Amino acid sequence: MRSRWSASVYDDQHRLSEGEIETLLRAAQWAPSAGNSQPWVVFVCVPGTANHDRLVATLSRGNSGWVPRASVVFVTAAHVRTGEEPDAPAYSDYALHDVGQAAAHLTLQARSLGLHAHQFAGFDHDALAEALELPPTHRLVAGIAVGVLGDPADVDERTAARDHRDRVRKPLGEWAFGGRFGEAPVADGLADSVS
Numbered sequence: 001m002r003s004r005w006s007a008s009v010y011d012d013q014h015r016l017s018e019g020e021i022e023t024l025l026r027a028a029q030w031a032p033s034a035g036n037s038q039p040w041v042v043f044v045c046v047p048g049t050a051n052h053d054r055l056v057a058t059l060s061r062g063n064s065g066w067v068p069r070a071s072v073v074f075v076t077a078a079h080v081r082t083g084e085e086p087d088a089p090a091y092s093d094y095a096l097h098d099v100g101q102a103a104a105h106l107t108l109q110a111r112s113l114g115l116h117a118h119q120f121a122g123f124d125h126d127a128l129a130e131a132l133e134l135p136p137t138h139r140l141v142a143g144i145a146v147g148v149l150g151d152p153a154d155v156d157e158r159t160a161a162r163d164h165r166d167r168v169r170k171p172l173g174e175w176a177f178g179g180r181f182g183e184a185p186v187a188d189g190l191a192d193s194v195s
């Protein structure tokens with residue numbers, strides 16, 4: 001888990017085998033979910049396929065330089081409503097939580113296979129939902145680009161620089177409370193620690 005980070009420079013010649021893609025999907029499949037509702041849908045976008053073209057056409061400017069170079073991109077959706085009408089009851093109150101959890105499992109499985117993964121939300125959700133014929137019972141959530149590290153010389157300077165940014169986190173004291181909201185964390189000395 002500590003070796004995970006969101007890489008942006010991918011080797012665009014690298015491809016994953018069907019078995020590797022299946023292993024990544026199985027990691028998501030076996031994530032826990034509220035009432036075992038499994039509210040996730042995953043679109044698999046392999047370079048050269050129609051799904052990949054659909055995704056690339058909707059990427060934000062900031063993501064269009066690096067996402068297409070990944071070996072495979074997964075796009076997650078959540079089953080949010082039981083019916084097509086906007087006021088239909090929720091499919092699960094925890095649908096987004098569970099889709100995020102499935103994404104985390106897939107992302108860590110990628111690391112375990114020696115791959116890198118980078119999640120992203122910067123794409124035109126409405127346009128991609130339409131292109132993928134996503135029913136109104138579902139909502140697109142995020143993309144997960146997966147691949148192996150590439151040569152920074154093969155990408156533009158801005159993309160290459162992304163992989164040298166400092167990775168920072170809020171200290172535990174800001175969000176891990178041993179008492180009421182805002183009260184001291186579980187152990188002395190943890191409040192200011194970041195790692």
Ligand SMILES: Cc1cc2nc3c(=O)[nH]c(=O)nc-3n(C[C@H](O)[C@H](O)[C@H](O)COP(=O)(O)O)c2cc1C
Pocket residue numbers: 004005006007062063118119120121122123142167
């Ligand atoms: C839901 C979600 C959306 C994100 N959207 C983008 C994005 O559109 N573009 C991008 O470059 N990174 C995106 N990221 C990556 C985050 O910026 C990154 O995870 C965060 O800076 C922490 O860095 P780390 O993953 O290396 O620990 C996204 C991550 C998540 C989980």
